[in-house]
Amino acid sequence: MNLRHLLTACVIATLSSTFAFAIEHVSLERDSKSIHVDGKIIVEAADGGLLVQDASGVLWAITPDEIVNRDSDAIPFAPADHDAMSERLLKEFPDGFRVHKTAHYLVCYNTSQAYAQWCGALYERLFLAFNTYWKNRGFKLHEPEIPLVALVFDSQRSYAAYARPELGEATSKIIGYYSLRSNRVVMYDLTGSEAGGGNSRATAAHINRLLMRPGAERTVATVIHEATHQIAFNCGLQTRYADIPLWVSEGVAIYFETPDLRSSKGWRNIGGVNRVRLSEFRRYLRNRPSDSLATLVSNDERFRDPRIASDAYAEAWALNYFLIHKHPKDYLAYMKVLSEKLPLRYDDPKDRQALFKECFGEDVEKLNTEFLRYMRTVR
Numbered sequence: 257m258n259l260r261h262l263l264t265a266c267v268i269a270t271l272s273s274t275f276a277f278a279i280e281h282v283s284l285e286r287d288s289k290s291i292h293v294d295g296k297i298i299v300e301a302a303d304g305g306l307l308v309q310d311a312s313g314v315l316w317a318i319t320p321d322e323i324v325n326r327d328s329d330a331i332p333f334a335p336a337d338h339d340a341m342s343e344r345l346l347k348e349f350p351d352g353f354r355v356h357k358t359a360h361y362l363v364c365y366n367t368s369q370a371y372a373q374w375c376g377a378l379y380e381r382l383f384l385a386f387n388t389y390w391k392n393r394g395f396k397l398h399e400p401e402i403p404l405v406a407l408v409f410d411s412q413r414s415y416a417a418y419a420r421p422e423l424g425e426a427t428s429k430i431i432g433y434y435s436l437r438s439n440r441v442v443m444y445d446l447t448g449s450e451a452g453g454g455n456s457r458a459t460a461a462h463i464n465r466l467l468m469r470p471g472a473e474r475t476v477a478t479v480i481h482e483a484t485h486q487i488a489f490n491c492g493l494q495t496r497y498a499d500i501p502l503w504v505s506e507g508v509a510i511y512f513e514t515p516d517l518r519s520s521k522g523w524r525n526i527g528g529v530n531r532v533r534l535s536e537f538r539r540y541l542r543n544r545p546s547d548s549l550a551t552l553v554s555n556d557e558r559f560r561d562p563r564i565a566s567d568a569y570a571e572a573w574a575l576n577y578f579l580i581h582k583h584p585k586d587y588l589a590y591m592k593v594l595s596e597k598l599p600l601r602y603d604d605p606k607d608r609q610a611l612f613k614e615c616f617g618e619d620v621e622k623l624n625t626e627f628l629r630y631m632r633t634v635r
Contacts, residue, residue: 279333280308284322293318296333298497299600307497307599311336312344313402313439315496335402338362345405362403367410367445374463375408375443378515379483386487386512389526393588395595397491404486405440415444431475434482434489436496441486443479446472464517473514474532481513493591497599501608502556504594506569507576527580529634536570537631549575549624553612554605577634578627583616590615 282293295310304320311334336344342355345364356363356372361379365372383404387397409415412431419442420427422435432443447466467476485505488494494505510533512526545551548571551558558568579587593611603611609620616623 278328279331280306280326280328282306282308282316282318282323283325284318285324286322290324299598301600311402312341313405315437315439317437317497338403341403341405357403360400360404361406363406363408365408365410366414367408370459371445371447371463372408374460375406377460378480379404379406382480382483382512382515383487385526386484387491389512390493393584395493395588395591397493400490402439402490404490405438406483407440407442409442409444411448412444415442418442432479432482434485436489439486439490439496441479441482443482446475446479468517476515476517477513480515481509484509484512493595495595495597495599498594498597499602500594500597501553502559503552503568503572503575504591506559507572510569510573511576511580527577529577530573533570533573534631534634536566537574540567540570541628549627550609550620554609574631575627578630579616582626582630586615586617 278296279294280297284291284293293308293310293316295308295316297306298309298315299307301320304323306316306318306323306326308316308318310316313335338357341362342357345355345362346353349364349366352366353364354366354369354372356365356369356376358376358380360383361376363372363376363379365375390397407418409418416427419430419433422437423430423433431446432441434441447463466472488505488508489496493508494500510530514528514530552568552571552575558564559572576587579590590611593615613620
């Protein structure tokens, strides 16, 4: 289902706060199934299409032809708390799943308790580091409206069974992901049976040792990358289904993605040079087109082409790294504008270019020259 065309592009109204927080009850037919959704309306289109968020944070994009009935009441919308969300998760998943609670997360898992606790601690360290980082730069984030959910499966097989409807054929190549629709991070136990499986004697130190082995860094980085997306979309840096350029959202996630597992705080070196992405970017420089910066900031096409996506990700990291270090005030202003974007309103390439120029200067070629010169000094 194409969200860009799901709701009528013209005259889309984001509802006033007074109405948005009333509970909307929508009955719909989808794929020959009857579905009932209770939640708050995020967007209502001129043609009657809806974007509804339910109490557990799931976004429902509903076309007019799917709606069977809708009504609302005066009861204020209330997002699910830790207990209510835990109850929903345990009803959704089969016997064998449990929920580990932390201050901001619910880790729903069917692997060892030790691994779930390790994940919860890692995510909490990321949450604190992420919020502190932006606060220190003048961007105040807010607490999540609902608990952040991480699903941790005991094996790649059980993970794939859950993820395949959303990821399709790419499931076997992706070890974890963040779903904009469900607002969940989904992954599987990266240690396999080595962490002890259901063995309650497995410890965080043992898990750390397994995941600090040569080659494991990128695996852990991928999981943290997806968790960074989740925090960004729940704490006010970005809005789900808003038109956030991928060079920004992916670049920010890469900027935070590698933790220090030896540190109790986990992120002593936020913004350190990402050696993998730097190496990829240097390889890309050998044949980098002259309009590379312009195409990166104006549309997301390069990220969606598997033949060149790795180059786009590398340049996204490099551009964010450069702007954060050399143009921090302009970068912060740009991020604040993006944070105010509304769901399902899409900019065309010219609009994206215009916003970039408004924040970083009209002379993009000059900026490009400075960008390349700076990145050649990064070690």
